[in-house]
Amino acid sequence: MSRIHILDDRLVSQIAAGEVVERPSSVVKELVENALDAGAREIRVELVAGGKRRIVVADDGCGMDADDALLAFDRHATSKIDSIDDLERVATLGFRGEALSSIAAVARVELRTAETAGEGQRVRIEGGRVVTVEPVAHPQGTRLEVASLFFNVPARRKFLKRPQTELRHALAVIQGYALAQPEVRFSLRHDGRMLLETLPVSADQEGLRARIGQIFGAVLARNLIPLEAAVRPGERVAGFVGNRQTGRGRRLFVYVNRRLVRDRALLAIFYRTVRETWKSDAFPALFLFLEVPPEEVDVNVHPQKAEVRFRDPGFAGRVGDALRAALEQARGEEPAPLATPVAPPSMPAAWEGLGERKQPLRDDGGTWRPLPGGEVSEVREGAVAGGDELADGGARSYGRAVEPGPAAGVAPRIAQPNFTPPAPRTVPLSGRSGPPRAFRLLGQYKGSLILLEGPDGLYLIDQHVAHERLLYERLRRAFADESTPSQSLIEPQILELGPAEALRLSELAPALEPCGFALRPLSGGAVALAALPADLALDAAERLLQRLATAEEAIENDPGALRRQLLDDFAASQSCRAAVKMHHPLTMDEMQALISELFRAEQPYACPHGRPVVLQMTDVELERRFGRR
Amino acid sequence: MDIRLNRVELLRELVPMQGIVERRSTIPVLSHLLLRAIDDRLEVAATDLEVSLTSSCEAEVEEEGAIALQAKKLLEIVRACEGDDVALSLDSETQTVSLAAGKSRFKIRGLPADDFPTLPSLEADGAVEVAFPTFKKMVGKVFFAVSSEESRFQLAGALLEQREGALTLVATDGHRLALVESEVEGLEAADSVLVPRKALQELLRLEDEADLHFRRGEHHLSFTVGRRQLICRVLEGTFPDYERVIARDNDKHVVLPRQSFAAAIQRVSLLTGDRARSIRLNLRDGELELTAANPDLGEAREDLPCEYQGEELSVGLNPDYLKDFLGAVETDTVRLELKDEDSQCVAYPVDGDDRRYLCVIMPIRI
Structure with missing residues (x-):
């Protein structure tokens, strides 16, 4: 008997179904997309046991006639495209024609549909086999009931999570569409309880804001700054970014032609813009709605339509500009670290950060304060001897800050009559005095940086960041074996969250209890906070919970891991507050103590927030600067 | 404006204004005081748009007029001058005031009085009369519990409630x-209103007078003490249903001498943890043991004799909250009513003058 055989059709369908249907929320997604493509103004979703037992999606869209009602379940049956050319112009949400047939292959499905109220069709399919087809009275629109998902695929069924978790995924899907379609009324019932209900609003900016408020509460809606963009005809860049108060909650929603996408390139633009404009990693809420002509965007990259490709490479830049403008507006006042009004806090690139540099260096040409005693001339690009491997911006900034070397054009102060450029020496700075010496403390710069002579160069240490790092490590060690005291509240504080977020927090509640939080879920996306860690201010506790509720990545449901994560967070914020500030003169002894402890630290190179602690200027670099190489 | 008035009396009016004036306001005129010479007096006013204070002092008025002057500088000048009297005259062309006192002469540039915000005014009738010292004591007994967290704006004030008597x-x-x-x-109509934190704070600073007249307008409250009137906005929001919050079934009562209890807390709390300030109260027959521990620094313990009979009980509390209460209460002994380690501690004075005074402190569980 031959080993290789052709799979029967049903098995093929079941396997294909696995690509489309992963869990109840994927069914919800496909059905809601179909409803939207059918022009529905109202979509009602009902779930039982997180959708594992039953999923019902009913709409008031255009409905189907008797033939279509049957054909809809065939593989690759779709009303949305006819030819490959149509793929270029996909404007509907679904198009592959896989959804219904896949769902029907792995569940018991009942379809009721009518093009005009009254004369409808009822089709029942079990595991891909049509069981009944009969006329039925039905209002205009389509109602699909999907029961016993994966009843014939035990392997898949086993991988489904608890009803609460599945419900959360389904909620996230519906919430996603509700945001993109403000004119459509959405409702979700779970086990008979209404979890989400959004009234239709207009599709303009204010309508969007109202819809966001319906889902996430009025507080968030108030703290949003609208995006405005100069775009090409046919394009639209709209939406909101949150202000500072919304920071640290991962509420990031990006839509392309009303399709929720998780496009990494677009998110990367957002992250980068936040880091550049806010100089922080506290990412605010983002609701980004992009519209481009269908032929300008490829949505066929990913079966779950999670990625998109834009034909016009400049489009991403225009999105970035819109984000930057809104974020600038949201930023408000922030003191620069060294508090000098004229000089930006950036360091010349020549100072190689031992830690990771978070922000790319911008060429803030001309903002360096000229040294007293004369003009500083421009350094021509590439004029610095041996500076070819340096970043251009860095080379120029450096040249301005420390006076250009002789090779770099002549500054008036240096160009005195008796001045002759030093002849290149062969004696290097490094290795002149035999074996490398250990670190030697030189002093403090502007009460803010500690200067250190090292065996291979000059080191600058940011005293605040260094101290912060040490305190952080000390606190973390201390917390490792201390229990968390929990302060009860006189009256529970009500947290306003989106339904999916509230659900997630309720799931985490048992794990949060040993960390000092007492949480009780309420109806309508609210959670009551009855007790909180005694060391947290209520504001901070709320922010922290919000972040947990909206975190994208899976959070450890294990109390120990969660506790460590929270403690780390706390240690990071606490150590920042207690650390010595900039512009705080230190004695040599204090600096010595700080540095010797820093050398013993687990991670001496970056602060808990990721900023570098130490910058190094190597001897080689110095020699180059002084024209000795 | 051309007036002459007693320097010390002027000083007495300038001092309480300083708390109202915004130091770092973006609106320059809010760091100023409004001076208005009218009839036989000088009226002084300060506002931060939330709370405003007006007052007046006697003056010989040659010519009426008004000007806004920088509050802090004016106080410094009047305070530093010598002589019994101060003469102020305004050059309305340049909005400059010439101030003469003793042998000193100052010219102070001001802002036009018209720039000063119009202050809300309340109808004079319907005032509630309370002895001011009594009221001030009441404020002092709850002020520490007013929230200073800005996000909880409905708690950033105290609820003032009147009932019959x-x-x-x-x-x-x-x-x-x-x-x-x-x-x-003399109190009749039942009414309640939220008074913002800053208004309470400024009322605490006002000089003692016999009576306080309290009026409530639609959006504003006014407190009149002698010739000073403080007007503030009503804080909007819902205050918790406090009677429901206060536990009535705490059956474990302990009576303690106030001063030695406060001193013991002070000592023990020197070694509370860095992360959260909490001490434990361990109750046994006739004895209260206070303990605190800091994993880095060590531990503290103190035993205090007390009136207590009943089961042993241990509860964690923030020592600062206890200290706030013990600092505000006037009696020699206090009573704590407890139930278990998850329930609130209710602290009372023993034989106090008030009809009712209590402080609910929520426990800290470890």
């Missing part, structure tokens, strides 16, 4: 709640 003041910051109730004759 009694006035109640309640404040809470979510962790604790303080309530004081005094008998006040």
Whole structure:
């Protein structure tokens, strides 16, 4: 008997179904997309046991006639495209024609549909086999009931999570569409309880804001700054970014032609813009709605339509500009670290950060304060001897800050009559005095940086960041074996969250209890906070919970891991507050103590927030600067 | 404006204004005082748009007029001058005031009086009369529990409630709640209103006078003490239903001498943890043991004789909250009412003058 055989059709369908249907929320997604493509103004979703037992999606869209009602379940049956050319112009949400047939292959499905109220069709399919087809009275629109998902695929069924978790995924899907379609009324019932209900609003900016408020509460809606963009005809860049108060909650929603996408390139633009404009990693809420002509965007990259490709490479830049403008507006006042009004806090690139540099260096040409005693001339690009491997911006900034070397054009102060450029020496700075010496403390710069002579160069240490790092490590060690005291509240504080977020927090509640939080879920996306860690201010506790509720990545449901994560967070914020500030003169002894402890630290190179602690200027670099190489 | 007035009396009016004036306001005129010479007096006013204070002092007025002057500088000048009297005359062309006192002469540039915000005014009738010293004491007994967290704006004030024959003041910051109730004759209509934190703070600073007249307008409250009138906006929001919050079934009562209890807390709390300030109260027959521990620094323990009979009980509390209460209460002994380690501690004075005074402190569980 031959080993290789052709799979029967049903098995093929079941396997294909696995690509489309992963869990109840994927069914919800496909059905809601179909409803939207059918022009529905109202979509009602009902779930039982997180959708594992039953999923019902009913709409008031255009409905189907008797033939279509049957054909809809065939593989690759779709009303949305006819030819490959149509793929270029996909404007509907679904198009592959896989959804219904896949769902029907792995569940018991009942379809009721009518093009005009009254004369409808009822089709029942079990595991891909049509069981009944009969006329039925039905209002205009389509109602699909999907029961016993994966009843014939035990392997898949086993991988489904608890009803609460599945419900959360389904909620996230519906919430996603509700945001993109403000004119459509959405409702979700779970086990008979209404979890989400959004009234239709207009599709303009204010309508969007109202819809966001319906889902996430009025507080968030108030703290949003609208995006405005100069775009090409046919394009639209709209939406909101949150202000500072919304920071640290991962509420990031990006839509392309009303399709929720998780496009990494677009998110990367957002992250980068936040880091550049806010100089922080506290990412605010983002609701980004992009519209481009269908032929300008490829949505066929990913079966779950999670990625998109834009034909016009400049489009991403225009999105970035819109984000930057809104974020600038949201930023408000922030003191620069060294508090000098004229000089930006950036360091010349020549100072190689031992830690990771978070922000790319911008060429803030001309903002360096000229040294007293004369003009500083421009350094021509590439004029610095041996500076070819340096970043251009860095080379120029450096040249301005420390006076250009002789090779770099002549500054008036240096160009005195008796001045002759030093002849290149062969004696290097490094290795002149035999074996490398250990670190030697030189002093403090502007009460803010500690200067250190090292065996291979000059080191600058940011005293605040260094101290912060040490305190952080000390606190973390201390917390490792201390229990968390929990302060009860006189009256529970009500947290306003989106339904999916509230659900997630309720799931985490048992794990949060040993960390000092007492949480009780309420109806309508609210959670009551009855007790909180005694060391947290209520504001901070709320922010922290919000972040947990909206975190994208899976959070450890294990109390120990969660506790460590929270403690780390706390240690990071606490150590920042207690650390010595900039512009705080230190004695040599204090600096010595700080540095010797820093050398013993687990991670001496970056602060808990990721900023570098130490910058190094190597001897080689110095020699180059002084024209000795 | 051309006036002459007693320097010390002027000083007495300038001092309480300083708390109202915004130091770092973006609106320059808010760091100024409005001076207005009218009839036979000088009226002085300060506002930060939330709370405003007006007052007046006698003056010989040659010519009426008004000007806004920088509050802090004016106080410094008047305070530093010598002589009994101060003469002020305004050059309205340049909006400059010439100030003469003793042998000193100052020219102070001001801002036009028209730039000064119009202050809200309240109808004079319908005032509630309370002895001011009584009221001030009431404020002092709850002020520590007023929240200073800005996000909880409905708690950033105290609830002032009047009933027939009694006035109640309640404040809470979510962790604790303080309530004081005094008998006040002549009160009739039941009413309650939220008084913002800053207004309470400034009232505490006002000089003692016999009576306080309290009026409530639609959006504003006014407190008149002698010739000074403080007007503030009503804080909007819902205050917790405080009577429901206060436990009535705490059956374990302990009576303690106030001063030695406060001193013991002070000592023990020197070694509370870095992360959260909490001490434990361990109750046994006739003895209260206070303990605190800091994993880095060590431990503290103190035994205190007390009146207590019943089961052993241990509860964790924030020592600062206890200290706040013990600092505000006037009696020699206090009573704590407890139930178990998850339930609130309610602290009372023993034989106090108030009709009712208590402080609910929520426990810290470890």
